[in-house]
Amino acid sequence: QKEVEQNSGPLSVPEGAIASLNCTYSDRGSQSFFWYRQYSGKSPELIMFIYSNGDKEDGRFTAQLNKASQYVSLLIRDSQPSDSATYLCAVKAGNRDDKIIFGKGTRLHILP
Amino acid sequence: ETGVTQTPRHLVMGMTNKKSLKCEQHLGHNAMYWYKQSAKKPLELMFVYNFKEQTENNSVPSRFSPECPNSSHLFLHLHTLQPEDSALYLCASSQGYSYTIYFGEGSWLTVV
Secondary structure (H helix, E strand, O other): OOOEOOOOOOEEOOOOEEEEEEEEOOOOOOEEEEEEEEEOOOOOOOEEEEEEEEEEEEEOEEEEEEEOOEEEEEEEEEOOOHOEEEEEEEEOOOOOOOOOOOOOOOEEEEEO | OOOOEOOEEEEEEEEEEEEEEEEEEOOOOOEEOOOOEEOOOOOOOEEEEEOOOOEEEEOOOOOEEEHHHHHHHHEEEEEEEHHHEEEEEEEEEOOOOOOOOEEOOOOEEEEO
16 A cells, blocks of 8 residues: 655744655655645645655755655755644655545644 | 635534535646545545546545536535544645645534
């Protein structure tokens, strides 16, 4: 069974520091990787997606993908209290009919 | 404003009631999804419609009945629900099956 694993947290990070969120996946054939942010009581919101090994940067967010080690991470630089949320990792295998599988999410708390 | 709108946002229903959740997407997408999110559980995919055809039904109890009259609208008909069905029900859409998924704001369902 294809799985996506995340540490549930909470992960507490001081304001202004770098928050590092990690995700591992079991299907070596996975091709597409997504990070969603979900505030309490709200729906998930897409932050970034990444397809290729290496880093992808968007503002304060950097997604890092390492297919050989089967992990994807999200770095948040200069963390703000407004970054406090649950971050969901989602993974899609390479086959056209494979569905996107979500992890349980990591709860991030930025300490003011 | 999200491109995927859900109504109602909150619903309280008795176990003998019949109600429906409605979803509409304004993104020109071809695939629509229903997810269930319970406390401390990962997102559970319930149903997928691709070009109005149901392509996935993840062993969902028959008390949940989806309907997709066209690519822009999706319904979830509810009848004789159980208290454990209380959850956040998320509608989502994507350009194609298992492309990047965009969520609506969700419908909070409480079964009493």
